[in-house]
Amino acid sequence: MNWLLVIVGAAVGAPLRYLTDRAVQARHDTVFPWGTFAVNVSGSLVLGLLTGAVAAGAASSQLQLLVGTGFCGALTTYSTFSYETLRLAESGAAFYAVMNAAGSVAAGLGSAFTGWAIAQALWV
């Protein structure tokens, strides 16, 4: 059952990342990888909210596996993030590479804390 929850979550999260990236990348013409940035930041928000809900006793460990390990884990990516940062650095866009790395970490962490704070406000 636990494996099934992870599988179902990942089966939704990975295609949603692919579709979001395509949609976002089609809507701007800068070299900045906004698509991956968007999924990583929104996935961190959802996981922060979920972790807060679990800590407050408002969400089950099953939901943690489905939405956390499965969905958020597959929706967000470190490999594409690092590869796109490398591509920026190698193509001479060093400033964008640093902005992508620092900006993704700062925004991801900020949204994780925001999600946690929302959970605190709702369930504690």
Added chain:
Amino acid sequence: MIAVVALGGILGACARYAIALAHPLPADGFPWPTLLINVVGCAVIGAFMTVLTEVWRAHRLVRPFFGTGVLGGFTTFSTYAVDIQRLMLAGRAPAALGYLAATLLAAMAAVWAGATAARLVIGRRTR
């Protein structure tokens, strides 16, 4: 295309879950498993994408299946962010900052090393 990404994502996420099951962490533990998962995934994507863009005329589903699906599902940014937050909330600020920096630096070094290693191998083969 969507199905191929989903299948790859399932395989990657299940591999990540299997590692998490094999290495359970205490609530304030340092997240070594996630750090290693992300660094290994970055090394592999560096090599994979270099081979794919520079020599291998792969089937059009190879990149969505393995790069977007398997590696994307295996590595995770959300767990990274929440792990940093968890360490901070547990009062382990130095560990949180160490984990933040170590993952980022090791991941960038790994993707570069993967790409560089692949270029060395490609160069040797085509010469």
